[in-house]
């Protein structure tokens with residue numbers, strides 16, 4: 460028997476709803492036929508858009524209208540209410556939109572709007588013609604996709620040392636590692652996308668050198684690829700464990716899909732794991748391995764996990780959730796050696812482990828930029844357009860240090876959405892659009908059923924205030940310095956988090 464189709468909820472928007480039921484900035488979820496549709500009002504204008512975010516399916520009705528966009532409550536993707544375009548990552552696929560008619564104080568949703576075609580292509584004889592992107596991760600993929608979305612019809616070459624086409628890296632430590640995400644969730648786009656979009660994707664290809672004067676990159680195999688504009692998006696690499704026994708086959712790092720698969724393969728038979736490092740990745744790995752019923756011990760030098768990033772209160776709360784799920788912490792401890800399957804700790808204890816995962820931080824991959832003579836400032840120095848000290852060469856993602864308008868200082872941040880949005884901004888600037896990158900940094904992290912959303916950036920703060928209750932999993936935590944809110948973390952206060960983001964944007968508006 461066929462499963463009964465769930466009917467979209469709410470009013471039939473084709474029959475109309477009173478305009479007065481829709482406050483300015485408000486949204487009403489309803490349906491048109493079988494399609495779930497969201498009606499959104501901004502001033503006198505009313506828009507109709509699909510209800511389910513094209514990233515991971517977040518409920519847009521619980522998001523926020525900002526200008527003529529709607530922001531997703533889960534990971535802050537931003538969609539145009541006029542066209543449905545995913546104007547800011549992490550979503551890339553557009554949403555459906557419908558025509559709206561207002562008559563005698565009633566709003567009716569009419570036909571679906573046909574998706575807009577590609578933007579007008581740049582003329583073939585217009586410069587630049589050859590775009591090269593080094594790095595097939597968050598920033599590199601987002602840049603390639605945006606170049607084509609913006610109608611660029613010259614050559615786009617995406618060179619990646621990875622084995623796999625661009626994929627959902629954050630999931631490598633979350634549902635995928637826990638065994639709760641199928642393989643087909645991982646690619647950011649199916650293989651045909653690159654063919655259809657004429658993006659030359661060169662996998663397992665290491666770029667060995669960049670020559671800013673000759674305008675070419677040279678691959679490790681000696682082949683040269685010329686460029687008119689270049690984007691460096693080489694990301695970061697995990698810090699390796701430099702202790703005796705740290706290079707054994709059961710000792711893993713986690714950066715790539717290949718790394719994640721190797722841990723999964725080992726987890727099939729492992730009974731006891733030691734995670735070195737109580738970073739976000741270390742703790743997400745702990746949660747994923749607990750989901751696989753593996754005994755997990757976390758060893759870390761700090762006394763309070765995540766205190767440096769989130770403050771002691773939130774850090775201790777996250778530690779407690781992990782303990783509730785059976786994770787054992789060995790804090791103010793470090794591993795001195797791994798003898799066979801025994802992890803020897805500085806304090807004298809020994810932990811048996813048939814799987815060790817090392818999550819002790821990452822280093823930005825700067826070698827290419829350094830050797831090319833680009834300006835380095837604890838990262839690749841870029842201006843507000845993400846252009847490096849060499850004209851026409853851009854950098855984005857984990858390697859880039861940019862002047863952040865909100866923080867009023869130069870930042871280098873290792874967040875997925877920041878990298879994607881920088882890739883998008885860099886692509887537009889490679890096309891000559893001169894758009895400042897001024898998005899407020901955002902990241903999310905998931906610990907069992909507790910999601911944490913964080914906007915802004917606070918390396919140091921002099922005041923931290925909690926609105927709501929951390930223990931009740933319903934809070935907004937503000938990090939302030941000199942009275943100014945630098946960052947806000949939240950648990951299950953998604954719309955408030957979006958409002959804080961919009962407030963920060965108003966202070967540092969997009970130029």
Ligand SMILES: Cc1cc2nc3c(=O)[nH]c(=O)nc-3n(C[C@H](O)[C@H](O)[C@H](O)COP(=O)(O)OP(=O)(O)OC[C@H]3O[C@@H](n4cnc5c(N)ncnc54)[C@H](O)[C@@H]3O)c2cc1C
Pocket residue numbers: 593594595596597598599618619620621628629630631632664665666667692693694695713714715740824827855856857858872873874875876878879901902903904905
């Ligand atoms: C397991 C895991 C979970 C994470 N979870 C989150 C999360 O929940 N939220 C969040 O905000 N952030 C998360 N992050 C961080 C986030 O993934 C990174 O900030 C983001 O991927 C950075 O994007 P990027 O494009 O700069 O680099 P990457 O995505 O690392 O991509 C770099 C690419 O460059 C390639 N490359 C490097 N050197 C060369 C070379 N010389 N030649 C050719 N190719 C090269 C690499 O193979 C890779 O394809 C996570 C990271 C990991 C590893």
Ligand code: FES
Pocket residue numbers: 512513514515516517531532533534535536549550
């Ligand atoms: S589900 Fe909407 S941004 Fe992720």
